[in-house]
Amino acid sequence: MTQKNNPLHGIKLEKIVNDLVDEFGWETLSTHININCFKSNPSVKSSLKFLRRTPWAREKVEYLWLKTNDLPLPTPKPFESKPAQTTSQTSTKHSISSSNSSQSDKPVNAHIWGK
Template structure:
C-alpha cells in the first residue's frame, strides 16, 4: 500500500473509499478544479463537451458505470494530490 492509498480527507476518511461523498459533490469539485474543457480532454464523454451541465452529467454518469468509474478515479487522484500538497494530476 502506498502513501497515496492512505490519503485521508478532513474528516479522517480514506479518500479512495469515497465515504459519504455524493456523485454531485464529485462533479462540483471536478468542475471547479479542472473546468469543463479539461474534464472533456481527460474523460471523453459528450456530456462534458456538448452543452455541459452538472445535471446532464449526473444523469449520464448514473446510467453509465464505466464513465462513473473514470470520474470517481479522477476525483480520487485530484483529492489525494490536494491533501498531499502535490500539483493537480
C-alpha cells in the same frame, strides 16, 4: 461498518462533479475524460444523469476525483475478455425431415423461454 476503507463512502456524485468542474473546468475535464456529457452543452444535471446510468464513465470520474484529492486509488479490476462466438454457436441448423417431427411439436424458441 463495511465501507471504512472506501474513500468515496458518504461523498455524493454531485459533489464529485462540482469539485472536478471547479478544479478543471468543463473543457479541460472533457480532455481528461472523453465523454460527451462534458463536451456538448455540459451541465451538472445532465452529467449526473449520464454518470448514474453509465457505470464505466462513473468509475472514470470517481478515479479522477480520488487522484485529484490524493486519496487512495482503487485496485485495478482484472481484464475480462469475452470469448468470441464461433459460427457453430451463432448459427442454428434447421432441417425438415420425418426424424425431426417430434421437435416440431415444441413451441418456437422453447429453448429460450424454458417451455
